[in-house]
Amino acid sequence: MIEVRQLGKVYGQTERYLALADVNLHVAAGEFVCLLGPSGCGKSTLLHLVAGFETPTTGQVLADGRPVRGPGRDRVMLFQDAGAALLPWQTVAENIGFALRARGIARQEWAERTDRALADVDLLAHRGKFPSQLSGGMRQRLQIARALAVEPKVLLMDEPFGALDAITRRRMHVVLLDIWQRTRQTILFVTHDIAEALILADRICIMSVGPGSAISHDIVVGIDRPRDLADPAFAIKAREIEAELMPDLAPAMPRSA
Amino acid sequence: MLRTAALTTASVIVALAIWQGLSTYLFNPFLVPPPLRVIATAVPMILSGEIPRDVWISLTRVFVGFVSGCLAGMVCGVLLGRIRLLHELLDPAVELLRYLSPTAMIPIAVIWFGIGEMSKYFLIFWGSFFIVVVNTTAGVMRAPITRQRAAQCLGASQMRILVSVVVPSAAPYVVTGMRIAMASAFMSIIPAEILAADSGIGYLLEQSSMLLQTDRIFVALLTICVLGFAFDRLFQFLVARTLARYMSHIALT
Numbered sequence: 001m002i003e004v005r006q007l008g009k010v011y012g013q014t015e016r017y018l019a020l021a022d023v024n025l026h027v028a029a030g031e032f033v034c035l036l037g038p039s040g041c042g043k044s045t046l047l048h049l050v051a052g053f054e055t056p057t058t059g060q061v062l063a064d065g066r067p068v069r070g071p072g073r074d075r076v077m078l079f080q081d082a083g084a085a086l087l088p089w090q091t092v093a094e095n096i097g098f099a100l101r102a103r104g105i106a107r108q109e110w111a112e113r114t115d116r117a118l119a120d121v122d123l124l125a126h127r128g129k130f131p132s133q134l135s136g137g138m139r140q141r142l143q144i145a146r147a148l149a150v151e152p153k154v155l156l157m158d159e160p161f162g163a164l165d166a167i168t169r170r171r172m173h174v175v176l177l178d179i180w181q182r183t184r185q186t187i188l189f190v191t192h193d194i195a196e197a198l199i200l201a202d203r204i205c206i207m208s209v210g211p212g213s214a215i216s217h218d219i220v221v222g223i224d225r226p227r228d229l230a231d232p233a234f235a236i237k238a239r240e241i242e243a244e245l246m247p248d249l250a251p252a253m254p255r256s257a
Numbered sequence: 258m259l260r261t262a263a264l265t266t267a268s269v270i271v272a273l274a275i276w277q278g279l280s281t282y283l284f285n286p287f288l289v290p291p292p293l294r295v296i297a298t299a300v301p302m303i304l305s306g307e308i309p310r311d312v313w314i315s316l317t318r319v320f321v322g323f324v325s326g327c328l329a330g331m332v333c334g335v336l337l338g339r340i341r342l343l344h345e346l347l348d349p350a351v352e353l354l355r356y357l358s359p360t361a362m363i364p365i366a367v368i369w370f371g372i373g374e375m376s377k378y379f380l381i382f383w384g385s386f387f388i389v390v391v392n393t394t395a396g397v398m399r400a401p402i403t404r405q406r407a408a409q410c411l412g413a414s415q416m417r418i419l420v421s422v423v424v425p426s427a428a429p430y431v432v433t434g435m436r437i438a439m440a441s442a443f444m445s446i447i448p449a450e451i452l453a454a455d456s457g458i459g460y461l462l463e464q465s466s467m468l469l470q471t472d473r474i475f476v477a478l479l480t481i482c483v484l485g486f487a488f489d490r491l492f493q494f495l496v497a498r499t500l501a502r503y504m505s506h507i508a509l510t
Contacts, residue, residue: 051406053406070409071406071409071410072410072412073410073411073412075410076410076411077406077407077410079406079407081403084401084403084404085403085404085406085407086404086407087404087421087422087425089425089502089503090502098408098411098413098421099411101417102408102411102412102413102417103411103412104412130502143407146411147410147411150412
């Protein structure tokens with residue numbers, strides 16, 4: 001579904017900064033992949049390139065076999081700051097309507113589709129509110145509902161729950177997994193939280209620190225869903241990933257992989 | 258709300274009382290006529306239709322110049338804010354020309370348009386246009402990129418993004434620009450009418466000055482204050498009634 005080949009990205013004209021060097025990534029249809037790495041490792045850059053907001057310096061991105069030339073509604077991006085992405089002058093329902101209009105859905109279907117999208121994220125009771133009247137978690141749910149309304153094949157999520165408190169974030173994981181298991185959309189999810197990646201992903205791609213970041217490890221999670229944080233397999237995987245991310249701390253921990 | 262109204266009224270009454278005291282006991286009442294005499298002068302001027310006529314003429318000029326200046330300013334501002342090449346080409350010109358106040362343009366406006374209505378429309382247009390252009394351009398350029406990209410992902414066309422995302426995002430800037438432009442319009446109409454008109458509030462000021470009728474000058478000055486204040490309030494009221502949802506979101510982003 002998403003194919004990234006020998007992708008490189010250089011910023012700046014005079015002072016050149018090599019953000020990404022030779023990134024290769026394959027995400028199969030229906031797969032849930034997390035890009036994991038510390039801040040500044042270029043995972044958001046990679047996501048922006050897949051979204052088509054920026055153009056690669058070298059290499060290419062293919063979506064569904066076709067080269068990405070710009071943003072398209074087959075790949076909807078979900079931003080960390082949902083408040084900035086939504087239209088603050090429109091109500092919850094009107095924000096969904098904006099997406100339906102952009103998608104070219106006939107107006108008589110709007111009411112039914114809006115209700116369905118809002119029901120999916122449990123926001124039906126808040127349809128008349130403005131985004132400023134919603135909590136951070138509700139705003140993020142609205143952003144997800146808006147994306148679902150255009151039925152994208154791929155969801156690109158840029159640390160969407162990074163600004164939420166830990167409890168709300170756990171709730172959002174359940175909401176997202178529930179939606180994904182029903183729709184089987186392809187999800188590429190950026191995070192710097194090891195536990196979040198382990199809870200969500202089929203596969204975790206670890207990115208090395210820049211300049212010239214690339215995907216250093218590709219780990220299949222292989223734990224059955226629903227996943228239990230208390231499951232020993234979970235702790236073993238977490239330790240394995242920590243060892244990859246922080247090899248300098250590795251001697252203190254037994255390596256399992 | 259009631260408290261604000263009461264305080265405003267009290268403030269006006271206190272100011273009038275101080276003025277009355279100062280012009281009675283400190284200043285020469287011919288040079289600074291006391292408020293009671295100004296009111297006594299104003300009433301017949303209002304009843305005879307003199308003030309309403311001048312007010313109507315001046316307001317018409319302000320309205321035509323302001324509305325056309327705002328509309329042209331918004332269109333140009335959106336284009337300048339959206340089309341990079343246009344901005345690079347025209348922004349220096351805008352930056353230079355906006356220092357020419359309407360007053361500076363009076364002599365050439367009289368030569369171009371005579372002392373008829375057109376010269377006044379032009380001068381008010383000139384004063385409003387640049388303020389609205391600069392503010393609209395800034396608002397359009399600052400429309401959050403995340404909001405535009407999110408809309409783009411959902412499949413919105415460039416036109417739809419401009420109309421439904423960029424322009425509404427710029428609304429607070431545009432409205433601020435219009436409000437400053439309206440104040441400018443009320444300030445520019447007076448010199449324009451003093452120097453190049455045979456009617457309107459400015460002309461009333463000019464005539465009263467030549468005849469040393471200080472009480473009539475004060476009536477004209479008070480009229481300008483009341484008009485400017487009333488129209489600014491009316492503007493804010495209309496904005497609150499029609500554009501509230503576009504104005505309140507600044508806190509969110």
